[in-house]
Amino acid sequence: xxxxxxxxxxxxxxxxxxxxxxxxxxxxxxxxxxxxxxxxxxxxxxxxxxxxxxxxxxxxxxxxxxxxxxxxxxxxxxxxxxxxxxxxxxxxxxxxxxxxxxxxxxxxxxxxxxxxxxxxxxxxxxxxxxxxxxxxxxxxxxxxxxxxxxxxxxxxxxxxxxxxxxxxxxxxxxxxxxxxxxxxxxxxxxxxxxxxxxxxxxxxxxxxxxxxxxxxxxxxxxxxxxxxxxxxxxxxxxxxxxxxxxxxxxxxxxxxxxxxxxxxxxxxxxxxxxxxxxxxxxxxxxxxxxxxxxxxxxxxx
Amino acid sequence: xxxxxxxxxxxxxxxxxxxxxxxxxxxxxxxxxxxxxxxxxxxxxxxxxxxxxxxxxxxxxxxxxxxxxxxxxxxxxxxxxxxxxxxxxxxxxxxxxxxxxxxxxxxxxxxxxxxxxxxxxxxxxxxxxxxxxxxxxxxxxxxxxxxxxxxxxxxxxxxxxxxxxxxxxxxxxxxxxxxxxxxxxxxxxxxxxxxxxxxxxxxxxxxxxxxxxxxxxxxxxxxxxxxxxxxxxxxxxxxxxxxxxxxxxxxxxxxxxxxxxxxxxxxxxxxxxxxxxxxxxxxxxxxxxxxxxxxxxxxxx
Numbered sequence: 234x235x236x237x238x239x240x241x242x243x244x245x246x247x248x249x250x251x252x253x254x255x256x257x258x259x260x261x262x263x264x265x266x267x268x269x270x271x272x273x274x275x276x277x278x279x280x281x282x283x284x285x286x287x288x289x290x291x292x293x294x295x296x297x298x299x300x301x302x303x304x305x306x307x308x309x310x311x312x313x314x315x316x317x318x319x320x321x322x323x324x325x326x327x328x329x330x331x332x333x334x335x336x337x338x339x340x341x342x343x344x345x346x347x348x349x350x351x352x353x354x355x356x357x358x359x360x361x362x363x364x365x366x367x368x369x370x371x372x373x374x375x376x377x378x379x380x381x382x383x384x385x386x387x388x389x390x391x392x393x394x395x396x397x398x399x400x401x402x403x404x405x406x407x408x409x410x411x412x413x414x415x416x417x418x419x420x421x422x423x424x425x426x427x428x429x430x431x432x433x434x435x436x437x438x439x440x441x442x443x444x445x446x447x448x449x450x451x452x453x454x455x456x457x458x459x460x461x462x463x464x465x466x467x468x469x470x471x472x473x474x475x476x477x478x479x480x481x482x483x484x485x486x487x488x489x490x491x492x493x494x495x496x497x498x499x500x501x502x503x504x505x506x507x508x509x510x511x512x513x514x515x516x517x518x519x520x521x522x523x524x525x526x527x528x529x530x531x532x533x534x
Numbered sequence: 535x536x537x538x539x540x541x542x543x544x545x546x547x548x549x550x551x552x553x554x555x556x557x558x559x560x561x562x563x564x565x566x567x568x569x570x571x572x573x574x575x576x577x578x579x580x581x582x583x584x585x586x587x588x589x590x591x592x593x594x595x596x597x598x599x600x601x602x603x604x605x606x607x608x609x610x611x612x613x614x615x616x617x618x619x620x621x622x623x624x625x626x627x628x629x630x631x632x633x634x635x636x637x638x639x640x641x642x643x644x645x646x647x648x649x650x651x652x653x654x655x656x657x658x659x660x661x662x663x664x665x666x667x668x669x670x671x672x673x674x675x676x677x678x679x680x681x682x683x684x685x686x687x688x689x690x691x692x693x694x695x696x697x698x699x700x701x702x703x704x705x706x707x708x709x710x711x712x713x714x715x716x717x718x719x720x721x722x723x724x725x726x727x728x729x730x731x732x733x734x735x736x737x738x739x740x741x742x743x744x745x746x747x748x749x750x751x752x753x754x755x756x757x758x759x760x761x762x763x764x765x766x767x768x769x770x771x772x773x774x775x776x777x778x779x780x781x782x783x784x785x786x787x788x789x790x791x792x793x794x795x796x797x798x799x800x801x802x803x804x805x806x807x808x809x810x811x812x813x814x815x816x817x818x819x820x821x822x823x824x825x826x827x828x829x830x831x832x833x834x835x
Contacts, residue, residue, distance in 0.1 A: 308802075332752070356752045359829035360816070366829065375751055405748075415741050420752025422734075426727055427753070429793055431812040433723075433786045440716050446818045447706075450676055451633070451657045451721025452728070452760050454825045459753055461816035464809035468802050475797055482794055485734045486787070492730055493783055496776055501609075501769050508765035511732040515661070515762035517747045524755045528660035528667065530831035 235260050236395040237326075241298035243291045243313060245269040245278045246463070247358060248330050249304030250367030253283040255400040258369040268294035269364075270305070277364050292320045300396065303329040308469035310337050314344035321348065326389050328353050332416055332466075333474035334380045334409035342382060349389045353379045354412065355402060356420070360461040373401030374522065380409040417477035422485060424467055425478065427459040536561050537696040538627075542599035544592045544614060546570040546579045547764070548659060549631050550605030551668030554584040556701040559670040569595035570665075571606070578665050593621045601697065604630040609770035611638050615645035622649065627690050629654050633717055633767075634775035635681040635710035643683060650690045655679045655713065656703060657721070661762040674702030675823070681710040718778035723786060725768055726779065728760040 240256055240263050242249045249267070256263050267284035268291045269275050279287055288294035295301045295317045305313055310329060321327070326349045331337050334352050341350045357375040359366065377397040381390045394404040407415075434445045434453060445453065471478055495503040518524050525531045541557055541564050543550045550568070557564050568585035569592045570576050580588055589595035596602045596618045606614050611630060622628070627650045632638050635653050642651045658676040660667065678698040682691045695705040708716075735746045735754060746754065772779055796804040819825050826832045 356749050361829045376749055378749070415745050415749055416752055418735050418738060418741050419746055419749040419754040423731060423753035423757055425793060425797075426731055426790070427756075428809055428812050429790045430724060430727055430786060431815050432808050433782070433789045434719050435811065435815050436785075436789075437719060440719050442818075444716050445720055446815070446822055446824060448657050448677055448679070448716055448720040449819050449824050451717055452724035453720040454819050455728075455756055455760055456724055457812070457816040457819050457825070458831060459756055460809070460812035462809075462813075464806050464813065467809055468805040471797050471805055472800055472802055475800075478797060479794065481734070482790075484737075485731060486790070488734045488737075489727075489730045489783075489787070492726060493780065496726075496772050496779060496783075499773055499776075501773055504769040504772055505765050507733050508729055508761070508763075508768055510736065511729050511758070511761035512763075512765065514732050514736050514747070515758040517743075518750050518755050518758050521747055523747060523750050524758070525833040527834075528662050530759060530833050532826040532831050533828075 235263060236392040236399065237263065237300040239264045239266070239298050239300070241295045241301045242267040242284065242304060243294060243301065243317070244304035245274055245283065245364050246304065247362050247366045248355070248371075249302070250278065250281075250283055250364040251369065251371040252302060252304065252330075252400070254367055254369035255372060257283075259399050259401070264297070266294045266298060274364055281364060283364065291316050295325070296320050296322070298322065298325050300392075301325055301327045303327070306466045306469045307331045307333055307337055307473045308465075311340035311344055314341050318345055321345070325349070326351055326393060328393055330355055331473075332420060332470050334412045336473045338380065338382060338409045349386055351379060351381050351385055351389050351393045352409065353377055353393055353397065354416070355397065357402075358462075360458050362463045370401065372397070375402050377402040377404050378412055379404060379406045380412045381406065383408070413474050413477045417474055417481045421470060421474055421478050422481045424459055424462065425471065425482065426485070427456040428467070430456050431460040536564060537693040537700065538564065538601040540565045540567070540599050540601070542596045542602045543568040543585065543605060544570075544595060544602065544618075545605035546575055546584065546665050547605065548663050548667045549656070549672075550603070551579065551582075551584055551665040552670065552672040553603060553605065553631075553701070555668055555670035556673060558584075560700050560702070565598070567595045567599060575665055582665060584665065592617050596626070597621050597623070599623065599626050601693075602626055602628045604628070607767045607770045608632045608634055608638055608774045609766075612641035612645055615642050619646055622646070626650070627652055627694060629694055631656055632774075633721060633771050635713045637774045639681065639683060639710045650687055651683060652686055652690050652694045653681045653710065654694055654698060655681065655717070656698065658703075659763075661759050663764045671702065673698070676703050678703040678705050679713055680705060680707045681713045682707065684709070714775050714778045718775055718782045722771060722775055722779045723782045725760055725763065726772065726783065727786070728757040729768070731757050732761040
């Protein structure tokens with residue numbers, strides 16, 4: 234039996250449009266409704282035929298749903314939840330896909346008192362944005378973390394979990410605060426560092442921007458992929474998960490200072506020890522199937 | 535006409551073995567000799583049949599060569615150059631492939647007085663090491679930077695340049711000091727940052743190592759590829775290019791501090807502006823063909 238019969242996707246960018254495509258592919262009998270605040274996105278979604286019922290407002294998109302997934306930037310979650318509150322069917326479950334959960338959970342619960350709120354975070358994506366960037370297999374083999382409130386209905390949690398399993402994901406449940414600390418390390422700090430280094434490199438005077446581009450295959454280009462991710466979403470992620478990000482950043486800065494000192498004083502052993510340890514981390518990621526085992530991410534040469 | 539007839543490759547890891555394979559593929563009449571200090575690597579190179587004449591010492595490998603390419607870690611360059619000095623044919627050109635050039639150039643010139651020294655740096659590689667990791671097309675479409683001393687013989691510089699063009703590279707010439715500053719930005723700083731963040735993430739107490747691995751698709755896994763690069767080589771690169779690396783690191787740290795402050799004070803506009811600017815850098819890299827244009831580096835999903 235399908236976990237949901239009528240799914241509404243609010244926000245049809247990379248993630249929302251991928252959910253729509255994946256639902257079509259894996260649960261074709263589900264009735265799909267959707268909305269995006271951007272008229273240009275709505276027009277494109279209509280052309281692509283991604284949903285059965287494309288609504289002009291978020292409110293109109295949820296009237297029949299038994300699952301509503303908010304795929305909007307974290308900074309807009311509260312506002313959208315407030316907008317749909319009155320029209321939301323009483324037994325509908327509301328979820329989201331954001332990368333920071335504590336604040337989103339609080340905002341959803343505040344905007345939708347007494348409703349079934351079960352946030353989730355599919356740890357998947359690419360650096361592209363918009364409805365053309367989505368694809369049905371985006372979530373296959375990836376983890377989805379469900380972060381229910383402490384008093385959540387266990388059946389609602391199981392239905393959301395089953396929904397993500399149907400889309401091909403493995404599902405883990407954890408509390409929102411722990412999620413935010415884990416993702417601060419595995420996602421937010423890496424993005425922050427990538428954005429910074431790409432900014433630093435493009436601000437050089439003596440080394441020209443064209444040299445930075447030209448010789449980027451030495452390592453720099455890897456960072457530019459992440460630093461091409463959606464600016465609005467990432468601004469909101471950092472503002473939403475401020476405390477955990479700042480703490481991880483503090484640890485990173487301490488470690489970087491130690492490495493800087495090792496270079497300054499020519500402590501080759503300290504460098505060698507760290508570089509050997511980090512190599513083992515890559516090995517674990519490949520062994521657990523969390524990255525493409527081909528050299529250089531399988532880039533075409 | 536071929537730029538060289540008898541090429542000797544000292545050090546047969548990822549880069550050295552790729553050169554041997556690429557020479558075979560593009561200049562099959564060239565006589566290839568080679569040596570590696572590690573007997574296990576020599577045994578494997580013999581099995582793979584990568585060179586015509588595999589010598590037990592670096593000295594024995596260069597006696598007939600008109601080009602000697604040292605593909606050893608930067609920290610061993612001086613020692614190997616000294617070892618081959620007496621047996622090196624008078625008109626042979628000596629080059630290398632290292633990622634930091636000022637110190638290497640000085641060491642080569644000191645060890646080989648009056649000889650033709652023309653260092654070069656193919657900006658290409660993968661995170662793998664050893665003779666099995668090499669492949670003939672590694673240098674195709676990539677840049678190779680030639681860094682001749684100020685008094686270099688122009689014909690020797692042109693022969694080295696032509697050699698790399700034959701292997702499929704585009705060649706640029708610049709002085710060693712400028713090279714080291716450019717690569718400090720485009721390669722050394724990115725590696726340093728990647729090594730650091732992978733170390734930071736694996737040192738968490740509250741977030742377990744297995745969680746870091748499991749949810750690495752959120753961004754972290756990108757950094758682990760670079761941080762899996764050869765520890766010996768990278769230790770030597772940082773020690774060889776200390777001044778430029780420390781300067782770039784200082785700039786990076788300043789920029790990171792500014793971003794940290796923007797997050798702490800909730801300055802969303804500053805974040806959004808940077809994230810928009812960095813997105814444009816990625817676009818330039820794709821437009822100039824310096825990365826795979828497929829989303830997510832073309833990783834298989």
